[in-house]
Amino acid sequence: MPTDVAIAPRLEITGLDAGYFGQPVVRDLNLQVGAGEVVALLGANGAGKTTTLETIAGLYAPIAGTIAMDGSEIGGRATHKLAREGVSLVPESRALFNGLTVREHLQLARTGGNDLPTDAVLEMLPELEKCLARKAGVLSGGEQQMLAVGRALVGRPHLLLVDEMSLGLAPIIVERLLPILRRVATEMGTGVLFVEQHVPLALQVADKAYVLSHGRLVLEGMAQRLRGESELLRASYLGDEAAEKITALPVGDRRNGDTEALPPKGYEEPSDRGAPDVGDGLGSETDRGTQHT
Amino acid sequence: MSSYILFLLLGLGSGAIYAILALGLVMKYRSAGVVDFGHSAVAMFIAYVYFGLRTEGKLELPWAILPHEITITGSEMGNAPAMIAALLYAAVLGLVMYLLIYRPLRHATQLARICASVGILLYLQAIAVLDFSSNPKSVPTILPDSPLHFAGVIVPVDRLWFAGLVVVLATALWSTYRFTRFGLATRAASENEEGAAVIGLSADRIAATNWVLATVLAALAGILIAPIATIQPASYTLFIVPALAVALVARFQSFAIAAAAGLILGMLQSEVTKLISVIDWLPKEGLPEAIPFIVIVVGMTLVAKGMRARGEIVVQRNPSLGRPSRPYVTTAFCFAVGAIALVLLQGSLRFALISSFVWICLALSLVVLTGYVGQVSLAQMAFAGVSAFALTHITGQLGIGFPFSFILASLAAVPLGIVIGLPALRLRGVNLAVVTLSAGLVLDSLVFNWTWFTGGLGGTKVGNPSLLGWNLGISSGNAYPRVIFGIFVLAVVCGIGLLVARLRRAPAGRMMIAVRSNERAAAAAGIDVNRTKLLAFALSSWIAGVGGVLFAYTQQTVSPPTFEVFTSLGLVAIAFVAGVGRIGGAVFAGIMMASTGLFVTFLNREFNIGKYQLLVAGLLLTITAIKQPDGVAANPPPPLVHAWKWLEARLFYKSETAQASSTVAASAGSEH
Amino acid sequence: MDAEGLTEAMPALLRASGLQVSYGPVIAVDALDLEVREGSVVGLIGPNGAGKTSAIDALTGYHPASSGSVSFDGEEVTRMRPYKRARRGLGRTFQSVELFDDLTVEENLQVAADHLGIGRALRDLFLPIGERSRDDVDWALRLCGLQDDAERLPTELSAGRRKLVGVARALAQRPRLVMMDEPAAGLDTDESAELGERLRTLPAAGVSVFLVDHDMSLVLGVCEQIYVLDFGKLIASGTPSEIRSSDAVIGAYLGKQEVASAN
Numbered sequence A: 001m002p003t004d005v006a007i008a009p010r011l012e013i014t015g016l017d018a019g020y021f022g023q024p025v026v027r028d029l030n031l032q033v034g035a036g037e038v039v040a041l042l043g044a045n046g047a048g049k050t051t052t053l054e055t056i057a058g059l060y061a062p063i064a065g066t067i068a069m070d071g072s073e074i075g076g077r078a079t080h081k082l083a084r085e086g087v088s089l090v091p092e093s094r095a096l097f098n099g100l101t102v103r104e105h106l107q108l109a110r111t112g113g114n115d116l117p118t119d120a121v122l123e124m125l126p127e128l129e130k131c132l133a134r135k136a137g138v139l140s141g142g143e144q145q146m147l148a149v150g151r152a153l154v155g156r157p158h159l160l161l162v163d164e165m166s167l168g169l170a171p172i173i174v175e176r177l178l179p180i181l182r183r184v185a186t187e188m189g190t191g192v193l194f195v196e197q198h199v200p201l202a203l204q205v206a207d208k209a210y211v212l213s214h215g216r217l218v219l220e221g222m223a224q225r226l227r228g229e230s231e232l233l234r235a236s237y238l239g240d241e242a243a244e245k246i247t248a249l250p251v252g253d254r255r256n257g258d259t260e261a262l263p264p265k266g267y268e269e270p271s272d273r274g275a276p277d278v279g280d281g282l283g284s285e286t287d288r289g290t291q292h293t
Numbered sequence B: 001m002s003s004y005i006l007f008l009l010l011g012l013g014s015g016a017i018y019a020i021l022a023l024g025l026v027m028k029y030r031s032a033g034v035v036d037f038g039h040s041a042v043a044m045f046i047a048y049v050y051f052g053l054r055t056e057g058k059l060e061l062p063w064a065i066l067p068h069e070i071t072i073t074g075s076e077m078g079n080a081p082a083m084i085a086a087l088l089y090a091a092v093l094g095l096v097m098y099l100l101i102y103r104p105l106r107h108a109t110q111l112a113r114i115c116a117s118v119g120i121l122l123y124l125q126a127i128a129v130l131d132f133s134s135n136p137k138s139v140p141t142i143l144p145d146s147p148l149h150f151a152g153v154i155v156p157v158d159r160l161w162f163a164g165l166v167v168v169l170a171t172a173l174w175s176t177y178r179f180t181r182f183g184l185a186t187r188a189a190s191e192n193e194e195g196a197a198v199i200g201l202s203a204d205r206i207a208a209t210n211w212v213l214a215t216v217l218a219a220l221a222g223i224l225i226a227p228i229a230t231i232q233p234a235s236y237t238l239f240i241v242p243a244l245a246v247a248l249v250a251r252f253q254s255f256a257i258a259a260a261a262g263l264i265l266g267m268l269q270s271e272v273t274k275l276i277s278v279i280d281w282l283p284k285e286g287l288p289e290a291i292p293f294i295v296i297v298v299g300m301t302l303v304a305k306g307m308r309a310r311g312e313i314v315v316q317r318n319p320s321l322g323r324p325s326r327p328y329v330t331t332a333f334c335f336a337v338g339a340i341a342l343v344l345l346q347g348s349l350r351f352a353l354i355s356s357f358v359w360i361c362l363a364l365s366l367v368v369l370t371g372y373v374g375q376v377s378l379a380q381m382a383f384a385g386v387s388a389f390a391l392t393h394i395t396g397q398l399g400i401g402f403p404f405s406f407i408l409a410s411l412a413a414v415p416l417g418i419v420i421g422l423p424a425l426r427l428r429g430v431n432l433a434v435v436t437l438s439a440g441l442v443l444d445s446l447v448f449n450w451t452w453f454t455g456g457l458g459g460t461k462v463g464n465p466s467l468l469g470w471n472l473g474i475s476s477g478n479a480y481p482r483v484i485f486g487i488f489v490l491a492v493v494c495g496i497g498l499l500v501a502r503l504r505r506a507p508a509g510r511m512m513i514a515v516r517s518n519e520r521a522a523a524a525a526g527i528d529v530n531r532t533k534l535l536a537f538a539l540s541s542w543i544a545g546v547g548g549v550l551f552a553y554t555q556q557t558v559s560p561p562t563f564e565v566f567t568s569l570g571l572v573a574i575a576f577v578a579g580v581g582r583i584g585g586a587v588f589a590g591i592m593m594a595s596t597g598l599f600v601t602f603l604n605r606e607f608n609i610g611k612y613q614l615l616v617a618g619l620l621l622t623i624t625a626i627k628q629p630d631g632v633a634a635n636p637p638p639p640l641v642h643a644w645k646w647l648e649a650r651l652f653y654k655s656e657t658a659q660a661s662s663t664v665a666a667s668a669g670s671e672h
Numbered sequence C: 001m002d003a004e005g006l007t008e009a010m011p012a013l014l015r016a017s018g019l020q021v022s023y024g025p026v027i028a029v030d031a032l033d034l035e036v037r038e039g040s041v042v043g044l045i046g047p048n049g050a051g052k053t054s055a056i057d058a059l060t061g062y063h064p065a066s067s068g069s070v071s072f073d074g075e076e077v078t079r080m081r082p083y084k085r086a087r088r089g090l091g092r093t094f095q096s097v098e099l100f101d102d103l104t105v106e107e108n109l110q111v112a113a114d115h116l117g118i119g120r121a122l123r124d125l126f127l128p129i130g131e132r133s134r135d136d137v138d139w140a141l142r143l144c145g146l147q148d149d150a151e152r153l154p155t156e157l158s159a160g161r162r163k164l165v166g167v168a169r170a171l172a173q174r175p176r177l178v179m180m181d182e183p184a185a186g187l188d189t190d191e192s193a194e195l196g197e198r199l200r201t202l203p204a205a206g207v208s209v210f211l212v213d214h215d216m217s218l219v220l221g222v223c224e225q226i227y228v229l230d231f232g233k234l235i236a237s238g239t240p241s242e243i244r245s246s247d248a249v250i251g252a253y254l255g256k257q258e259v260a261s262a263n
């Protein structure tokens, strides 16, 4: 495992604009994931979570800004190259190979290095055991999700990106899967960034959480702290109407969007939005520094 | 008895070639999702390369006009070095073709790739004719061919070598795909490219490797068959048809089945040749070609499953669709423009314009079928042909008068359309394309060979249409081609165009598009998928039938070669690159299509491209497929868009034009 | 089964008895008996791979039942093809969404609302019937909050929205019973709660609901009657409160945490 953890975070995103056909749907995103850290990316439907993850994994080139892994720039590099360097994505569509069996998936995902053997994956996801010889296409929705996660773990990724972690999984499985994320992070030193719709659940496992709304970061904070703030979270989900409440919070958690850019539809500029936030939606470096300690 | 066995064994030769070609086709399909119609053309070209090296020590390059020969040894080369050099050459050629042509088309529709490969077929065939002439070249033997006594007959031993080679190749491929990581990766990458990327596989590199291997296989087939078949551009290129049929039996998936089916097909054909000579009530013409395909079409249809089960759904991109916004006004406008053009143009250009109208009608039949329902049919010309010949009988023997003869004859294609549509209920995509190709071929070699129906090669004359004594025909005395006939054709084609444009927004059209997008979901929305497909086939064959009747009136004599299955292939290819989901695409296709169309007539008159016609057509087809994978009409050239915008602003001074974004303009422009 | 007393008066709209679904050696659904009454919202839950989707597939005709029978509105439909069941008023959504990607959201709904047979559709081509009614489409769009996306293509939407388009399409058909396979998967908490609200209004609009989902607050919140499957077998059925306190269900499916958070 890399030793320069202290120098550069596993993943550092600065000023990222991401979107389709040159039109950003995510704007000016700043985000960090440390090695061994589990970070949740939250937000309402259509907020831009998938866009962010897929851009990090190289499926789309960033429109502006930088994405760095362990201090070196990875923005815009091909997905398969990033995958070989340890960026592992569980895509929203899962992207399984319908005609290949579960066992073949787990074999194929090996990188030839220090891989997880099939047994170790099955130990984490025992439900897959009975499906080993089935083709991925015939699995149930939840089984497919487990396979997608399992496949992503095989190569012991440096950076694990999971879109819609609990999609289609039974509550009892989710309950077991979340600690696995934690285990992966601590045992392998992986930086984990995951998207999750079930907020309380996400905050339970994550160290840190970011909330996107209409493509902008509106809230960022240590999960522990956000856990009690369900009102605030709810407000930030709804997006910019929440700005008022957010500004009412202690500095470390106060986040809102860049007021100079075009507001989204239905957006009404809150009259009392503070000038100090203009141009730097994320607060200062020291803010973040204090948060992480 | 023994002579039957002899014929069976002799068939192993061509059977082996079908099998080896089919193995390559399966590889290309499994790795890059391409059904390569140019596969056997590559085999043919490499055979010439081998021939050049072996006999004169010259290396042939894949182009014409420019210098295309490099002298290497200047004298005969040994068999082994020539063969190795030719196979290496094939590897390079394969890689270049993949990088230049198929790689850019990875995310395009299946049809875009088919069109590009048809372009390659035309190109290589044209080059072969230009560079090596169409005279057959005979090649010294490669495999040992001493006679062998076997079960009481004497067979050339090379046939057994061939069969053995097929078995070895198929086993090698099967085990590679089954047991190696490379094979597993190939299967994975073709299933889901995104999935491959996220686990670190480069779908691109995997496809390129497979492509090179498959090209080498094609080359091997081409070289080995040379001594028994003699090298000749057309016949070699035509190996693609049986090879595709064999690959179809293997569902473009199984190497073992491809190998077995190839050998069996070869033996079957050879045996039928024998049977014809013995059983005299069998038709002499076309049966050896037809029988295997009848077996394949019927067999494939019977074994195929209906609705896909879970996990069998393949996401495939479909041709992009237009959204005609003002069908009535646009049709009226087109009619006016067409009529003015008819009056302005004279002589051969006017005739070419009328021919283009007819081709537009035929291309419109594809807009319904391939555009809206996503079914590829290579039998459109057969529909047209049946109607055209039906017209000769309806007016001739039955003596039925004009408007009724027209209607009846065009409807004659419908039953055939429905029959050919039946496989579509169970087969999809490329599988269906190959089945319709085979069906078209069967019709070619059997039905269009019935002299009583077609009047033989010379064809049958068709009288002029006349309404209540008013002659609408193309000729009257010395007047030829007459404007009034052109107006008649134009009116019919505009009517059909309007129908197809309205279909896009009508419930029936929505049902069709729903079916092409997702059959499972369509059924959940209460749509009868099967009947919707059959409706599309019926409509499409009727429109093609109308085209056929117009064709008959235009040509005045109908003869079988006009309706060959390869004309259908050309029509599909051109209609596709022109934009098969749009009326504008059909119009464009009609103007570009074939030697009788406006574009070629004009080029010939002005620049005399004559013998380079195929070469140019092939190149244009491939390049357009790459540059405009959604069809020219989806992104019409900017000057046209501007012109249309300008006109639109003048013609329909509507306030909404102000807010028309560039995409709206593009789609509106594409109606022209 | 005690809950049945409540809705005894209403006739059973859908009834399955002894339903079995198998894929080769794998038995996905085993001897399932269930009933959905007109005007009710019924849930089906169970662990991953329990056979819920397989059950829906068999009930709607997408996969043949290997034994047992299904009747809809008093009519035996066990062997009926899916589109015919859909025409009779048995709608469904798919776990994997499955939209018509080439049609806009609105056209997706319109296709379902058209309800035309081939004959009428063909006649309409030559003799236009006139503009189709848009009432059902508008109703479904509004119900799912998709008005703003009506003109977009499904491929441009986020996963959550796509899911809603699937639901809206099933509703635009105005089915008598709609079977939903995880409609809330991928929806955020608010959207999911909103969906729950909308589902609750459906019986009044003449649409009964059969709901499969893993979002317990949704299922426990809107269903009157819940069936629980495990390994293809029914392990419990009853009202939400009965289900929540059933040890078998907690052990096999809910887990302790979910129960804690739901209470």
Ligand SMILES: Nc1ncnc2c1ncn2[C@@H]1O[C@H](COP(=O)(O)OP(=O)(O)OP(=O)(O)O)[C@@H](O)[C@H]1O
Binding pocket: A020, A025, A043, A044, A045, A046, A047, A048, A049, A050, A051, A052, C155, C156, C157, C158, C159, C160, C161, C186
């Ligand atoms: N291929 C595309 N082309 C154009 N716009 C797109 C495309 N994919 C997504 N979008 C738009 O980008 C925005 C963000 O989408 P994204 O998929 O990132 O949302 P999300 O946060 O993942 O939502 P969900 O929770 O529903 O998955 C949405 O408004 C969506 O409509």
Ligand SMILES: Nc1ncnc2c1ncn2[C@@H]1O[C@H](COP(=O)(O)OP(=O)(O)OP(=O)(O)O)[C@@H](O)[C@H]1O
Binding pocket: A131, A134, A138, A139, A140, A141, A142, A143, A168, B310, C023, C024, C026, C027, C028, C046, C047, C048, C049, C050, C051, C052, C053, C054, C055, C095
């Ligand atoms: N064709 C098949 N061959 C073998 N097994 C199959 C096939 N189709 C489904 N299965 C298995 O049947 C079981 C039931 O699947 P089903 O999709 O009905 O589960 P489900 O209850 O919907 O699960 P989920 O909540 O994860 O969607 C699964 O274990 C699945 O792997």
Ligand SMILES: [Mg+2]
Binding pocket: A049, A050, A051, A092, A163, C158, C159, C160
């Ligand atoms: Mg998403």
Ligand SMILES: [Mg+2]
Binding pocket: A140, A141, A142, C052, C053, C054, C095, C181
């Ligand atoms: Mg399911």
